[in-house]
Amino acid sequence: MAESSTDTKEDKGTKGGSGSGRPAPTPTSHSKLTSEHGNTSIADTVVAKIAGLAAREIPGVQSMGAGMSRRMGQLRSLVPGNGDGLSRGVSVEVGEREAAVDLDLVTWYGQSIVEVSKAVRSNVIDRIEAMTGLKVVEVNINVDDVHVEGDDDEPESRVQ
Amino acid sequence: MTTVMRRGRLAQALRDAVIAVPGVSRLVGSGAVEVAAQFPGGKVPGVDLGADTPAVYIAVSRLPVGPVAEWALRAAQEAMAAAGDDRPVQIVVADLDVDSLPRQE
Numbered sequence: 001m002a003e004s005s006t007d008t009k010e011d012k013g014t015k016g017g018s019g020s021g022r023p024a025p026t027p028t029s030h031s032k033l034t035s036e037h038g039n040t041s042i043a044d045t046v047v048a049k050i051a052g053l054a055a056r057e058i059p060g061v062q063s064m065g066a067g068m069s070r071r072m073g074q075l076r077s078l079v080p081g082n083g084d085g086l087s088r089g090v091s092v093e094v095g096e097r098e099a100a101v102d103l104d105l106v107t108w109y110g111q112s113i114v115e116v117s118k119a120v121r122s123n124v125i126d127r128i129e130a131m132t133g134l135k136v137v138e139v140n141i142n143v144d145d146v147h148v149e150g151d152d153d154e155p156e157s158r159v160q
Numbered sequence: 161m162t163t164v165m166r167r168g169r170l171a172q173a174l175r176d177a178v179i180a181v182p183g184v185s186r187l188v189g190s191g192a193v194e195v196a197a198q199f200p201g202g203k204v205p206g207v208d209l210g211a212d213t214p215a216v217y218i219a220v221s222r223l224p225v226g227p228v229a230e231w232a233l234r235a236a237q238e239a240m241a242a243a244g245d246d247r248p249v250q251i252v253v254a255d256l257d258v259d260s261l262p263r264q265e
Binding site for chain 1: 167192193194195196197198199200201202203208209210211
């Protein structure tokens with residue numbers, strides 16, 4: 001996507017024969033991130049963090065990440081200065097104008113997965129589009145596990 | 161208006177409209193599978209926006225049940241229309257609050 005748009009710009013620049021050596025700005029671009037005075041690029045990490053936070057805002061989301069990464073994340077969070085884990089369970093693909101998001105999440109037992117995923121999807125789309133101006137073309141949700149309350153509670157101490 | 165705001169506000173509007181109907185004692189969100197509309201930072205129990213047809217789960221404290229459900233449906237339809245949503249809406253009588261029923265002499 002990024003390559004094709006660059007090609008178009010170069011074609012226009014050479015065909016137009018402006019002579020300035022810089023490609024002419026594309027007036028057809030509808031992206032809020034591209035202007036005639038320069039382009040704004042947004043890193044994958046930024047979009048991934050926004051998506052992770054947006055998903056966690058929904059009460060039906062217990063945690064994020066597939067099994068192994070969740071366990072590694074718990075270990076990693078014990079090490080100081082080792083990231084905040086906000087983008088755990090999130091993988092994104094970010095282009096010039098569009099973004100696609102894949103989420104791994106864990107929900108609670110007894111929740112409607114349909115409702116949770118609908119709420120997560122619409123919140124992730126809204127937050128990313130509002131904060132970055134990118135158009136979110138798809139949000140794929142993989143419900144990796146169902147958390148049963150009291151499943152991983154600390155065992156009671158044998159001594160008082 | 162964004163979709164998330166629409167979701168949250170629609171759920172709250174449906175709850176407020178239906179709970180105001182005389183004979184509707186509460187919305188029912190508990191069960192084997194929780195019925196609740198979820199949005200960032202909260203949920204509205206008893207309102208199901210996950211299905212194609214939104215549904216409101218009510219407990220009734222006035223007999224006969226039929227007219228109460230009918231009024232609740234009308235209230236829900238008005239709330240949907242006010243929110244600019246033209247989908248049909250469904251009322252599910254999920255419980256009967258016997259304690260709040262008038263005593264039969």
